[in-house]
Amino acid sequence: MKYSDFADKFNPDCGILQLMNDLSYAVNQDKDICMLGGGNPAAIPEMEACFRSELKQLMDQGNEFEEMIGNYDAPQGNHRFIRALAGLLQDTFDWPVTEKNIAVTNGSQASFGIVFNLLSGRYGSGLSKHIRLPLAPEYIGYADVGLGENELFQSSQPIIRMDEDDGLFFKYRVDFENLEIGETCAAICLSRPTNPTGNVVTDTELAKLSMLARQRDIPLIVDGAYGLPFPGILFVDANPVWEDHVILCLSLSKLGLPGARTGIIVANEDLIALISRSNAIFNLAPGRFGPSLLTRLVQSRELIPVCRSVVQPYYEERVNHAVRMVRERMAGIPVRIHKPEGAMFLWLWFEGIPVSSEILYQRLKQRGVFVIAGHHFFPGLQESWQHKHECIRVSYAGDPLKVEQGLQVIAEEVRRAYDPVPRTVTTAGA
Ligand SMILES: Cc1ncc(COP(=O)(O)O)c(C=O)c1O
Numbered sequence: 001m002k003y004s005d006f007a008d009k010f011n012p013d014c015g016i017l018q019l020m021n022d023l024s025y026a027v028n029q030d031k032d033i034c035m036l037g038g039g040n041p042a043a044i045p046e047m048e049a050c051f052r053s054e055l056k057q058l059m060d061q062g063n064e065f066e067e068m069i070g071n072y073d074a075p076q077g078n079h080r081f082i083r084a085l086a087g088l089l090q091d092t093f094d095w096p097v098t099e100k101n102i103a104v105t106n107g108s109q110a111s112f113g114i115v116f117n118l119l120s121g122r123y124g125s126g127l128s129k130h131i132r133l134p135l136a137p138e139y140i141g142y143a144d145v146g147l148g149e150n151e152l153f154q155s156s157q158p159i160i161r162m163d164e165d166d167g168l169f170f171k172y173r174v175d176f177e178n179l180e181i182g183e184t185c186a187a188i189c190l191s192r193p194t195n196p197t198g199n200v201v202t203d204t205e206l207a208k209l210s211m212l213a214r215q216r217d218i219p220l221i222v223d224g225a226y227g228l229p230f231p232g233i234l235f236v237d238a239n240p241v242w243e244d245h246v247i248l249c250l251s252l253s254k255l256g257l258p259g260a261r262t263g264i265i266v267a268n269e270d271l272i273a274l275i276s277r278s279n280a281i282f283n284l285a286p287g288r289f290g291p292s293l294l295t296r297l298v299q300s301r302e303l304i305p306v307c308r309s310v311v312q313p314y315y316e317e318r319v320n321h322a323v324r325m326v327r328e329r330m331a332g333i334p335v336r337i338h339k340p341e342g343a344m345f346l347w348l349w350f351e352g353i354p355v356s357s358e359i360l361y362q363r364l365k366q367r368g369v370f371v372i373a374g375h376h377f378f379p380g381l382q383e384s385w386q387h388k389h390e391c392i393r394v395s396y397a398g399d400p401l402k403v404e405q406g407l408q409v410i411a412e413e414v415r416r417a418y419d420p421v422p423r424t425v426t427t428a429g430a
Contacts, residue, residue, distance in 0.1 A: 006147075015376030022370045034406035035398055037370035039195070040258060041231075041344070042318065042397040045255040046310045054293050066293040072160040075280035076272065077104025077264075081291035084298040086333060089266065092229060092304065095242045101266055103275040104286040106227050108251035108263035113145045114278050115247060115265070116220060119186040121148030129153050129186035130380070131221075134174050134341040137347070137377035137391070139195045139223065153380025154185075160387075162336075168327065169339045170349070172197060174205050181216050187247075188213050191223035193234060193342025196377050196393035198319075200238050200341040207241075214245050219267075221247045226343040232307040233315045234342040244268050250289045254344070255311065262290025280294075315344060315397075322346055322396035325404050329411040333418070344397040347374075348410075349390055355417045356389040363413050369406045 011017075023038035059065045076082065082102045105111045128148070133155035146152030156179055158172035181188065188209055193200045201209075206222075213220040226233045228240035231254045242248050250264040263286075265275055268386045279286055297303040319340045326337060326346065338347040353360070357373040364371055374391030381388070386414045394410070396403050 009144075010149055011144055012064070015140045015372070016144060018345075018376075019140060019372055022365075026370055028352050031368065033368035033370065034402045034409070035370050036285050036394045036396070036403065036406045037372050039344075040397060041251075041254045041256050041394075042314060044256060044310060044314050047306075050297075050306065050310075051256065051293060054296060057296065058292060062357060064292070068288050072285040073104070073288045073291070074276075075285055076276040077102070077279075077286050078291035078295070080289055081295045081298065084295055085264065088298050088301060088303070089229070089242070091301070093240065093242070094259065097242065097266060100269045101272060103265045103267075103272045103279070104291055105263035105265060105275065106283060106286050107253065107261040108223065108249045108262075109141055109145075110219055111249045111263040111265050111275075112223070114275060115249070115271075116142070116145055116152060116187075116189075117147050118271070118274060118278075119219070120146065120152050121150070122194060127184055129184050131175075132156070132179075132181060132185045134179055134186045134188055134381055135172055135194065135199070135382045136379070137172075137374065137388075138189075138379060139197055139377075140372065140376045142189075143376065145378035151380060154180075155378065155380035156180075157381065157383060157385060158235055163339060168323075168335070168337055169196065170336050171339045172199055174201065174209070176208060179212070181212050183219075185216065185218060187219045187221050189221035189223065191225065191227075192238070193226045195226065195343055196345050196372065196374075197338040197347040198340035198343045198345055199338060200234055200236050202237050210241060210243065210246065210303065214243075217245075219245050219271075223249050225249070225255050226253045229304055230307045230312045232304070233312060233314050233344060235312075235319065236341045238342075242266055247271060252294060254333065255307070257290055257293070260290030260293065261287055281292060295339070307375075318344075318396050318400065318403075319346075321400055322394075325407045329404075329407050330414070333411060333414055335414070344395055345424070346394045346396060348392050348394060349387070350414055350417075353390050353414065353417055354420075357392050360388070360392060360413060360417065364410060367409050367413070369409045371406075371410065409424070 026035035070349050082099050086097050086099050089095045120131050128150045131153050133153050135158050136155035159175045161171050163169035210220050248266040252262040336349040361373040371391040375388045
């Protein structure tokens with residue numbers, strides 16, 4: 001069969017495809033493998049029980065279940081959910097958000113697909129614009145969503161700050177002095193906490209980015225998939241922001257509902273109207289399951305307290321465990337970890353490692369340990385930078401024993417890479 005040029009947009013080598021294929025392979029395997037690569041959230045028993053109980057209540061209430069499965073929602077998304085969410089955001093943060101500022105999508109990946117393409121690309125017969133990622137590394141899933149002719153992103157190399165108190169940690173900071181926000185920049189975008197690093201861009205950095213965007217009359221896109229107000233997977237203090245020029249993209253996935261495929265966009269009324277139109281054209285309406293399941297928790301204002309009392313402590317315990325394991329298993333290896341301030345990943349940097357992170361990824365995969373090679377996380381970075389090939393992303397959301405086993409195998413492979421003396425290798429389960 002022959003396809004149009006549009007088919008070329010679906011690059012078979014893209015990182016997000018590799019990641020999702022690895023994830024489904026790992027989930028469907030009986031073999032003893034360690035899946036530390038995917039973005040699946042942790043299975044938190046209290047959250048699973050909570051969603052089960054919400055679903056039971058929904059099924060026992062009049063014909064709500066039948067309405068959920070039997071009716072399309074509005075293109076903007078479920079009105080009751082949107083009304084409840086606007087109320088929650090007004091009450092909790094005093095944001096001037098109304099129902100006209102919120103739209104539902106089929107997952108925040110879908111939100112980025114439409115938002116980035118609405119803003120980037122050709123403007124009339126004039127300029128072609130891009131999205132500025134002020135802090136690479138950034139989320140792998142952004143990389144291939146551009147449908148225009150030109151590069152969707154331009155991204156900026158960060159400043160690397162070593163932690164003065166603990167030599168294991170470093171942190172990326174925005175390099176404001178070299179941050180170019182020129183005429184061809186359509187928007188600034190960052191994930192907070194950042195996937196893959198767990199970085200939480202500080203309130204001060206965020207305020208500066210917001211001011212820069214406002215001065216240039218462009219939006220600031222904040223990807224809050226792991227962040228505020230929910231699921232709130234942060235281990236440092238930070239405040240969420242929303243103003244008319246901010247496009248806040250949220251998701252129900254990392255609460256524990258990736259199967260519900262629900263994204264939420266909080267933005268100015270114009271953009272929300274465009275998202276609704278695009279929902280109608282491409283999907284008729286967004287899915288109804290996630291919003292229906294969550295409406296009562298949002299209405300009753302229980303959602304944020306549940307995130308604070310269940311989700312956040314769960315991940316904090318897990319990150320502390322994972323860091324302890326790195327200290328223990330990688331003693332003597334020149335490893336550094338990006339300060340894990342949120343999300344569910346350790347970003348490991350092996351400075352000067354003689355093999356690329358892609359080769360490390362392949363060797364680990366052969367031993368049943370799945371991670372993600374670092375170079376995938378630098379969309380739009382023009383400069384060649386060795387650092388891109390010295391890092392890997394490791395998820396600590398899965399079974400802690402698997403995380404331990406996986407880190408052990410990573411330690412062995414990294415030692416072998418630095419000191420390539422032949423030795424027999426074992427697989428993760430051995
Ligand atoms: C930073 C970030 N943004 C967006 C997404 C997309 O999430 P979803 O489409 O499940 O809402 C992910 C998924 O892993 C992510 O890590």
